[in-house]
Amino acid sequence: MLTKTENLRSDAGLASALRVSLARLNRRLRKQGAHHSLTPTQLATLAAVESHTEMTPGELAEHEKVQPPSMTRVIAKLEERGLLARKPHPTDRRQVTVRLTEAGTALLKEERRMKEAWLARQLKELTPEERAALRVAAPILARLSQM
Amino acid sequence: MLTKTENLRSDAGLASALRVSLARLNRRLRKQGAHHSLTPTQLATLAAVESHTEMTPGELAEHEKVQPPSMTRVIAKLEERGLLARKPHPTDRRQVTVRLTEAGTALLKEERRMKEAWLARQLKELTPEERAALRVAAPILARLSQM
DNA sequence: TATTGTTATACTCTATAACTATA
DNA sequence: TATAGTTATAGAGTATAACAATA
Numbered sequence: 001m002l003t004k005t006e007n008l009r010s011d012a013g014l015a016s017a018l019r020v021s022l023a024r025l026n027r028r029l030r031k032q033g034a035h036h037s038l039t040p041t042q043l044a045t046l047a048a049v050e051s052h053t054e055m056t057p058g059e060l061a062e063h064e065k066v067q068p069p070s071m072t073r074v075i076a077k078l079e080e081r082g083l084l085a086r087k088p089h090p091t092d093r094r095q096v097t098v099r100l101t102e103a104g105t106a107l108l109k110e111e112r113r114m115k116e117a118w119l120a121r122q123l124k125e126l127t128p129e130e131r132a133a134l135r136v137a138a139p140i141l142a143r144l145s146q147m
Numbered sequence: 148m149l150t151k152t153e154n155l156r157s158d159a160g161l162a163s164a165l166r167v168s169l170a171r172l173n174r175r176l177r178k179q180g181a182h183h184s185l186t187p188t189q190l191a192t193l194a195a196v197e198s199h200t201e202m203t204p205g206e207l208a209e210h211e212k213v214q215p216p217s218m219t220r221v222i223a224k225l226e227e228r229g230l231l232a233r234k235p236h237p238t239d240r241r242q243v244t245v246r247l248t249e250a251g252t253a254l255l256k257e258e259r260r261m262k263e264a265w266l267a268r269q270l271k272e273l274t275p276e277e278r279a280a281l282r283v284a285a286p287i288l289a290r291l292s293q294m
Numbered sequence: 295t296a297t298t299g300t301t302a303t304a305c306t307c308t309a310t311a312a313c314t315a316t317a
Numbered sequence: 318t319a320t321a322g323t324t325a326t327a328g329a330g331t332a333t334a335a336c337a338a339t340a
Contacts, residue, residue: 008282015266017285019176019259024292026173029166039330058298070331072300094298094339112166119162122294130287135155137284138164140277145171147269186307205321217308219323241316241321 032118034110041066043111049084054097056089064108083107123143179265181257188213190258192221193251196231201244203236230254 006014038046041064048063049055053062061071075098078084083104091130100108123131154160185193188211195210196202202210208218222245226230230251238241247255270278 008285011267011270011278012263014278014285015263015270015281016259019263019266019289021285021292022169022173022176025288026169028292030167034263034326041330056298057300068299069301069331069333089298092298092340096299102168103160112163116159116162116166119166120158122291123158123162125294126287126291130290131158131161133280133283133287134165135161136280137163137166137288138155140273141168141172141279142164143277144176144269144273145168147272179313188307203321204323214309215322216310216324220307223323236321239317239321243322 025073029119031113032115034107034114036107036111038107041070041136042078045071045078046083046100046108049098049100050108054099056097058095058147060098078104176262176266179262181254181261183254183258185254188217189221189225192218193225193230193247193255195250196245196247197255201246203244205242205243207245223249 001085008017026141033043044064045060048060050061057075058068060075061068064071064074075084075086080084081103082101083100084100086096086098089097123134126134155164180190191211192207195207199206199209204218204222207222208215211218211221213221222231222233226233228250229248231245231247233243233245236244268279273281
């Protein structure tokens, strides 16, 4: 590694160093997912439905920053593959609600398992001191990601 | 943050915590770029040309994991926007070389500036101790991203 | 009349196959 | 004959506009 360590003293330098590493790590993590041939939007949609338990197509379009017609097609594809199911809305017959199927839940679980297994393998290559430093940093990165 | 801190003791727990934060941070960072309306491939292509100074379309296609015809179109688009320039290869007249223009260099610089400025603003919200922990972690994340 | 979701249609991005120029 | 790049064409994904059903 030839990063300019002295720059880390400034916030700008720290931001710069973090940005590069975050981008690179993420690029590599994204390649470690299971080979289910889902697009990023499809995967993100499944994850959104999972975390909200039940959502309408309109809510999903808003959440994923796509237009409603696009979400209609994403949902159709995911339903076709048995990863989520549509049900009539309990009170408003114009609306529809969407939930994960067991297969959808399992796919998300497997996706995460693969990525975390890869990352855990990489962590094994570090020294115990380095891992300790990351254990300290992890909750801070978590906070940073939610600000 | 309600992450299960106790799990951080295991490598799997650390991997899990890092994966979530990395994905979230990256998603937010990607939105902070300049509004130049370039696709991810176009942006990555510019960055690749920058870091190699000069590349052929074939090398770029290989590097960005796209097929040569796709790279032809990416290059055409970028050239049309004045971000890179094609020149005949010095020895092999079948080949072409591609270099960044000043506008291309400037665009990449601005793109990074925006993202790093956003990240630096977030870092300012942390305590000095938290920033210190990230300064320790940054070179380790850099190493991790390159393994 | 307003809102939710869908269908119809067009545009962008990338792929495969076929073609041109050069080695 | 092989290779680098391009052009022709098709497939996937998302957008806007128009439409149907319900509130």
